[in-house]
Amino acid sequence: DAGVIQSPRHEVTEMGQEVTLRCKPISGHNSLFWYRQTMMRGLELLIYFNNNVPIDDSGMPEDRFSAKMPNASFSTLKIQPSEPRDSAVYFCASRSSAYEQYFGPGTRLTVT
Amino acid sequence: KNEVEQSPQNLTAQEGEFITINCSYSVGISALHWLQQHPGGGIVSLFMLSSGKKKHGRLIATINIQEKHSSLHITASHPRDSAVYICAVRYGNQFYFGTGTSLTVIP
Numbered sequence: 001d002a003g004v005i006q007s008p009r010h011e012v013t014e015m016g017q018e019v020t021l022r023c024k025p026i027s028g029h030n031s032l033f034w035y036r037q038t039m040m041r042g043l044e045l046l047i048y049f050n051n052n053v054p055i056d057d058s059g060m061p062e063d064r065f066s067a068k069m070p071n072a073s074f075s076t077l078k079i080q081p082s083e084p085r086d087s088a089v090y091f092c093a094s095r096s097s098a099y100e101q102y103f104g105p106g107t108r109l110t111v112t
Numbered sequence: 113k114n115e116v117e118q119s120p121q122n123l124t125a126q127e128g129e130f131i132t133i134n135c136s137y138s139v140g141i142s143a144l145h146w147l148q149q150h151p152g153g154g155i156v157s158l159f160m161l162s163s164g165k166k167k168h169g170r171l172i173a174t175i176n177i178q179e180k181h182s183s184l185h186i187t188a189s190h191p192r193d194s195a196v197y198i199c200a201v202r203y204g205n206q207f208y209f210g211t212g213t214s215l216t217v218i219p
Contacts, residue, residue, distance in 0.1 A: 042198075042209055042210075042211050042212065043147075043198060043200070043209040044209070045206075045207040045209075048205075055205055056205035056206070058205075058206075059207075089153060091155060093155075093157075099160070100145070100157040100159075100160045101145070101157050101160075102157065103147075103154065103155040103156065103157070105153070105154055106153055106154070106155075108153075
């Protein structure tokens with residue numbers, strides 16, 4: 001298996017633009033997590049899905065952030081409009097039931 | 113106050129030394145995770161545990177539920193162990209992360 005796949009790996013955009021981050025979980029995994037990592041706040045859980053259903057989105061910073069999981073093999077995290085303080089590394093992770101999570105390589109987002 | 117506290121924040125060791133990283137938490141717990149983040153940024157889940165002890169190669173993780181404390185031990189440390197080690201506690205649907213311990217192992 002190729003592991004968790006994220007795209008793009010790097011994104012540079014201007015403030016106000018819409019940003020879409022993509023994640024393909026490991027086949028067979030039924031949970032998917034979106035994290036954000038910054039120097040100031042460290043790792044934070046934004047949202048997680050179980051069987052494609054959002055279970056907890058209390059970590060989503062504000063209405064500018066939205067996440068979807070239309071099927072078991074694809075999820076998106078969208079920021080609209082983006083702001084410089086959204087600059088961070090965004091990780092996607094997946095797991096099967098009560099087993100450990102597997103992290104993707106991350107998307108480094110820079111908003112200028 | 114952080115729900116998860118790690119110590120030390122930074123650690124430098126000579127190759128071959130035995131290393132201990134500590135994690136204390138103040139919330140309830142469903143499971144505790146130890147993550148490793150390499151200088152390139154990739155994150156690997158090392159352990160997930162809710163009681164007792166787990167071992168994988170040179171790595172050992174222990175947890176004491178009553179004391180709300182976990183330790184990650186590395187035996188015979190090696191320069192390739194140099195990374196940031198992050199403790200994370202899951203309680204229900206919530207995840208709480210420590211700020212990480214930066215480990216440097218010198219040859």
